[in-house]
Amino acid sequence: MPLNFLLENVALKGTVTQSSTYLNTWVAQRAIDGVRHKDTYCSITLSEMNSWWRLDLLSEYEIGTVIITNRDNGWAEQTSGAEIRIGNSMENNGNNNPICVVIPNLQAGTSIIFSFNGTVGRYVNVVMPTVQHLSLCEVEVYGTGNKTVK
Template sequence: MYVTVRPLGEQCILAPQEEYPWREGVGSGGGRGAGESLEAGGRDRESTGQAVQSSTYGWGAANATFSTWGAAKAIDGIRYAPGSASSCSITDKELNPWWRLDLLDSYYISSVTITNRGDGWLEQTTGVEIRIGNSLENNGNNNPRCGVTSSVPAGSSVSFSCGGMEGRYVNMYIPNIQAVLSLCEVEVYGTV
């Protein structure tokens, strides 16, 4: 699992890679941006990003494994998967569910895009606070807020402008309610 920083002038895209990191001037064939080439002489800088979440749906179920709906599913490069959210991260129903991406370094975040699952369950992405910062206090959920989702239609993506907020951690958080948090893809864009 990689989170790749691709220079585009002064703008960089912090995007997940599905199979292997970008190489100089060549797309990976997987993940977002496949087939795109960099500007002449450009070079990708890559770092391994780590996603974690407050719990994982189905952890105790006999037919589920930890990785079935684990945190890494939200950065696997697959926005839309047919069927029952097979490529989405899903928490258990709990108070204050959260998901966090550690970019392993601090960036100026210009925008965040969230994609909802395509098989219904709209409430699982309603009221999600996007939090960005460098603190792990309260699992990163006390960092400054970039935005809050309203209802995200099934299979749709919604983008939030974060105006260059600085942070190493990007959190998705549903505060003060018993809920399930489901994220099928999270894309983070920013500058170094």
């Protein structure tokens, strides 16, 4: 088992927000509730250009792994193609932080693991760079450091 899986999911301690909320019920917090693969536990934005979801880890971490889980009732395009951005800047709601990876075509109901080496940041943003809903059923972030952000 990779070392990152021995670390705590620091996303559960963070706070989240998103660019908009679909039907006022698919709130950002549903993506860090610890529940995978249940469609009623997903966050979904409106269909808009550059829809985004942001996790504030409340302090800086060296992030080793991010796991994204897609909804299991279809609409895989609402996650596929989204950019994961990690950094310390709140410029443009954190969406100007460096792109670390683009989520490939992700099948419904599946999770994908991204490993990073030395990526440091307080904010983890997921940005859909097209006109589209952004749907996230779970976002897990494993890291170390918990350095105080100045």
